[in-house]
Structure formats: structure tokens, C-alpha cells
Amino acid sequence: DGGITQSPKYLFRKEGQNVTLSCEQNLNHDAMYWYRQDPGQGLRLIYYSQIVNDFQKGDIAEGYSVSREKKESFPLTVTSAQKNPTAFYLCAVSSGPGGPTDTQYFGPGTRLTVL
Amino acid sequence: RKEVEQDPGPFNVPEGATVAFNCTYSNSASQSFFWYRQDCRKEPKLLMSVYSSGNEDGRFTAQLNRASQYISLLIRDSKLSDSATYLCVVRTGTASKLTFGTGTRLQVTL
Numbered sequence: 381d382g383g384i385t386q387s388p389k390y391l392f393r394k395e396g397q398n399v400t401l402s403c404e405q406n407l408n409h410d411a412m413y414w415y416r417q418d419p420g421q422g423l424r425l426i427y428y429s430q431i432v433n434d435f436q437k438g439d440i441a442e443g444y445s446v447s448r449e450k451k452e453s454f455p456l457t458v459t460s461a462q463k464n465p466t467a468f469y470l471c472a473v474s475s476g477p478g479g480p481t482d483t484q485y486f487g488p489g490t491r492l493t494v495l
Numbered sequence: 496r497k498e499v500e501q502d503p504g505p506f507n508v509p510e511g512a513t514v515a516f517n518c519t520y521s522n523s524a525s526q527s528f529f530w531y532r533q534d535c536r537k538e539p540k541l542l543m544s545v546y547s548s549g550n551e552d553g554r555f556t557a558q559l560n561r562a563s564q565y566i567s568l569l570i571r572d573s574k575l576s577d578s579a580t581y582l583c584v585v586r587t588g589t590a591s592k593l594t595f596g597t598g599t600r601l602q603v604t605l
Contacts, residue, residue, distance in 0.1 A: 420597060423539070
């Protein structure tokens with residue numbers, strides 16, 4: 381969606397290095413999410429945040445860390461503890477938990493490759 | 496059993512054909528259902544929400560069968576531009592957490 385930016389689009393990193401992926405939104409949405417997508421698998425939730433200064437682990441949080449110091453920003457750090465970091469990382473936002481029309485919109489993604 | 500299951504395809508259909516995708520979900524407490532479209536190497540984009548009574552948006556029709564825990568997407572008069580992977584998505588719980596199927600790939604040909 382036009383209001384969600386992720387940078388960089390492509391990222392290469394050496395084994396053993398930490399790397400931080402950026403996600404910024406100007407939609408004034410409360411909730412933000414990080415997913416990873418691997419070939420042949422569905423998107424898997426890494427972390428999510430429903431409000432500033434609060435976040436929860438998703439299904440595959442090991443080896444990742446996040447912060448939510450501002451409503452607009454939800455950076456994801458891929459640490460050296462993540463065993464298989466090469467993947468397509470997607471950030472999403474939603475207006476927050478609520479009724480059936482609450483949906484998530486995705487940024488353009490970052491492709492991370494570990495060399 | 497996977498929480499959300501889809502036939503991976505690919506479905507190869509000629510332009511103008513009607514094609515249907517199915518999806519099953521395992522958690523009977525699931526509350527909301529969606530179809531997303533994902534083009535190759537791009538982010539998923541919301542195609543449509545799926546309502547209990549079924550809903551239509553132009554050439555696209557979505558159906559939900561809660562008793563059988565089954566969702567469908569029908570595309571009529573397929574266009575070349577419909578070629579993409581279609582993701583079945585289910586929300587369960589109150590935190591807006593979504594569970595994604597692995598997607599069904601559609602290829603529309605001349």
C-alpha cells in the first residue's frame with residue numbers, strides 16, 4: 381500500500397552480522413506486523429505491535445527483535461542467532477483489532493540474502 | 496493438519512474461462528476470512544473479504560461455509576492480468592493475527 385514503506389528493497393548480509401529492516405507508515409494505524417515468506421510456505425508471523433511501546437512475539441520470533449518507539453515505525457532486527465535468515469520480509473499494518481472489516485495492508489517487502 | 500490449506504496448483508486456464516479455488520481452515524473459532532492476491536516477487540494485496548452470506552466484486556465471488564470450514568473464490572471471464580497467486584487468509588482471535596495459506600497459483604493463457 382502506498383502509505384507503507386520498507387527499506388531497503390534488497391539486502392545482503394554476511395553470516396554472523398545483525399541487520400535492521402525498516403518499516404514506516406503514514407496511515408496513522410495502530411497495529412503493525414512483521415512476516416517472513418519462504419518459497420512454498422505461507423507467510424509466518426514474527427512479531428506484532430498493537431500500540432506504541434508494546435509488542436508481542438508471533439509464531440517464529442526466535443532470532444529476531446523489534447521496537448515500537450513511534451507509531452509510524454516498527455523496525456525489525458535480524459540477529460546472528462536466526463539460523464535461516466534468507467527470506468522475503470513483509471511489514472503490514474492494520475487499524476487494530478476490531479470488527480470484521482479490520483484488514484492488514486502490506487508494504488513492498490525486503491528481500492534479505494545471507495551470503 | 497495445517498491451519499489453512501489450499502491446493503497449490505498451478506491452475507492453467509484460457510482467457511475467458513471460469514476458475515474456482517478452494518480453501519479449508521481447521522479452527523472453528525475463526526472469525527474473519529479474506530482472499531489476497533500476490534504477484535510474483537511482490538507483496539500480497541487484499542482482493543476481498545469473505546462474508547457469511549457470500550459476496551461478489553465484479554468478476555470475483557467469494558463464499559464461506561462455516562459448517563464445513565470451507566472458503567471459495569470464483570473468478571469469471573478470466574483475464575491475463577488475473578495471473579497471480581491467490582492466498583486464503585483467516586483471522587482467529589482478537590489480536591488481528593492472520594494465518595495464511597500457501598497460495599494457489601493461477602496462470603491465464605491466450
